[in-house]
Amino acid sequence: xxxxxxxxxxxxxxxxxxxxxxxxxxxxxxxxxxxxxxxxxxxxxxxxxxxxxxxxxxxxxxxxxxxxxxxxxxxxxxxxxxxxxxxxxxxxxxxxxxxxxxxxxxxxxxxxxxxxxxxxxxxxxxxxxxxxxxxxxxxxxxxxxxxxxxxxxxxxxxxxxxxxxxx
Numbered sequence: 001x002x003x004x005x006x007x008x009x010x011x012x013x014x015x016x017x018x019x020x021x022x023x024x025x026x027x028x029x030x031x032x033x034x035x036x037x038x039x040x041x042x043x044x045x046x047x048x049x050x051x052x053x054x055x056x057x058x059x060x061x062x063x064x065x066x067x068x069x070x071x072x073x074x075x076x077x078x079x080x081x082x083x084x085x086x087x088x089x090x091x092x093x094x095x096x097x098x099x100x101x102x103x104x105x106x107x108x109x110x111x112x113x114x115x116x117x118x119x120x121x122x123x124x125x126x127x128x129x130x131x132x133x134x135x136x137x138x139x140x141x142x143x144x145x146x147x148x149x150x151x152x153x154x155x156x157x158x159x160x161x162x163x164x165x166x167x
Contacts, residue, residue, distance in 0.1 A: 002108040005063040008049075008056050015072040016065075017045055019093045024048060055079070064112070066105040074101040076109060081152060084121030085113055090133060102133075106140045110165060122165040125149035125157070137163050 005011045017024060027047070028040030035043065055061055058079065066074040074092040078085050087109065092102045113122055124142060126133050126149075142163040149160035 001067050002105065002112065003065040003067045004112065005065060006056070006059075006061075008052050011052070011063060012072060013049065013052075016063075016075060017048075019072055019075050019091050020048070020089075022094065023091065064105060064109040066101045066108075068096075068101070073099075074105045076105060078109065078113070079152060081123055082121075084123060086152060087122060087124045090124075090136070097132075102136045103139055106136060110140060114167075124163045124165075125151065125160045126163060127160050129159070134163075141166050 024041055024044045025037075028035075028037075028042075028044035031047070032040045032043045055077065061077065061079040064076050064078060065072050072093065073096040074090070076090040077088050079088070080086075087106070090102060090106065110122060124137055126137060128134075142165050144161050145164045146162035147158075149157045149162045151157065
């Protein structure tokens with residue numbers, strides 16, 4: 001079932017960290033190599049929490065979470081981008097992969113955005129290495145429109161492609 005979360009107070013941070021466990025671990029190793037594994041994870045989680053405080057400071061942003069029987073299975077972020085919305089951070093908890101949760105979440109999130117009525121376009125930046133995410137996005141109607149990605153912060157990444165949802 002789709003959950004829309006508009007503030008950090010509504011978010012189950014520990015449950016969200018279970019979805020992003022692999023990304024958090026990688027970020028901790030990369031940013032804090034001098035620390036123990038547990039300290040790396042703790043620091044990366046603190047960094048992510050700070051990111052979320054900033055993310056939720058914009059009233060147009062939200063988290064979409066697929067929740068099954070009280071358990072977070074998959075999550076993504078939505079924020080304003082150029083002439084529409086940008087979907088990012090789509091991940092599924094490792095134990096819940098290959099069960100259709102990411103596709104269900106993405107499809108329901110798109111429907112939610114379309115029901116808002118003011119959405120012109122919906123974009124997503126996807127790493128070329130992430131074949132699973134590319135397949136999920138294509139399965140929900142996204143098509144590649146650029147061979148690079150300009151993130152919200154203005155940085156351009158050549159190893160990501162930009163996709164746009166086609167109605």
